[in-house]
Amino acid sequence: MPFDLEAFLATAQPFLIKVLAALAIFIIGKWVVRIAINLIKKGMMRAKMDETLVTFLSNVIYGFAMAVVIISALGQVGVSTTSAAAILGGAALAIGLSLQGQLSSLAAGVILILFRPFRKGDFVKIGGEMGVVDEIKIIHTVLKSLDNQFVIVPNNNVTTNVITNFSALPTRRMDLTIGIGYSSDLLKAKRILEELVANEPRRxxxxxxxxxxxxxxxxxxxxxxxFWVNTGDWWATHCDMIERIKLRFDEEGIEIPFPQRTVHHIGMPPANDKGASVAETK
Structure with missing residues (x-):
């Protein structure tokens, strides 16, 4: 049977038109989405939003917009948009279930970037770790520890635990507990402590x-x-004060006692002059 080109074209023409329409929708839709995303980015940057958050939100919006474009393009070639949406929804659900820990950290990262309980350079204790904030990312926060190691804390551990920001306020109170022996001169020790505090230049x-x-x-x-000091002076002042108190108390004969306990034995026979009990000498 000879090939009937006219019949083939008559049959294929409607489908080719649909394919061309789908390609046009995809190409034009992708172009429009990119322009819209660039405008959204510029608007968020003018609003002085965090760069990390701007990038994240832009990617999320782009993903949703392209999904709509693709579903619309598929609809032009006869693919059921309801089925396509169901497939995409199922895929999103499966990905969400497999990455629920990472998605939890991602959501926590958005919260951290929006509400800013700490910033880069702050000295904090988060997720049980202490250090200087080096970087705040969508999934995790990077700390530089006091011994110069990088500590990566997942953001869901940050937002579900107590956050202590030592750098948030410009001043901080120094709290020292200093013990002296019961036999030491209490008023003299108090005068020495008051003098040392008064002479502290960072106070x-x-x-x-x-x-x-x-x-x-x-x-x-x-x-x-x-007493109160600037936050940046707190640690050095703390160490210097402890050292000065110890040296001054040693110089003035003020005892800093170590823990001790006096034990009284009830009912034991009294000791004789040589230290043995009466019962032992008989």
Whole structure:
């Protein structure tokens, strides 16, 4: 049977038109989506949104928009858009279930970038780890530890735990607990502590400093020494004050006791002059 070109063209023409229409929808749709994404990016950057968040939101919007374009293009060639949407939805659900931990960290990363409980360069304790924030990403946060190691903390661990930001405020209170022996001169020790605090050059005048008797402990009389410093000076001031207190107390004969316990034995026979009990000498 000879090939009937006219019959083939008459049969194929409607399908070719649909294919060309689908290609046009895909190409034009992709072009429109890119223009729209660029405009959205510029708008978010003008609003001074975080660059990481801008990139993430742009990618999410682009993905959803291209899914709509592809479904529309497939609809032109006779593919059921309902079936296509169901397939995409099922695929998204399967991916979501397999990556639920990563998606949890991703959502936490968006929250961190939006609400900014800490910023790059802050000294923080997050997810049980302590260090300087080096980078905040969508999935994880990178800390530089005090011994110069990178610690990567998943963002879902950050948002589900207590966040302590030591750098958030410009000033910080120094809290020292100093114990002296019960036989030491309490008022003399208090005067020495007040003098050391008054002579600390990094101490802030306001709020006022305080040296108070805090507690009568098992082995010591405890003082609470409190004054304020700039946040950046806190650690160095803490170490210097501890050193100066120890050296000054040694110089003035003020005892800093170690934990000790006095044990009283009830019912034992009294000891004789040589240290043996009466029962032992008989």
């Amino acid at each position: 802030l005048e306001e709020p006022a400093s305080a040296v108070m008797v805090k507690n009568l402990g098992e082995s010591s009389v405890d003082f609470a020494v409190r």
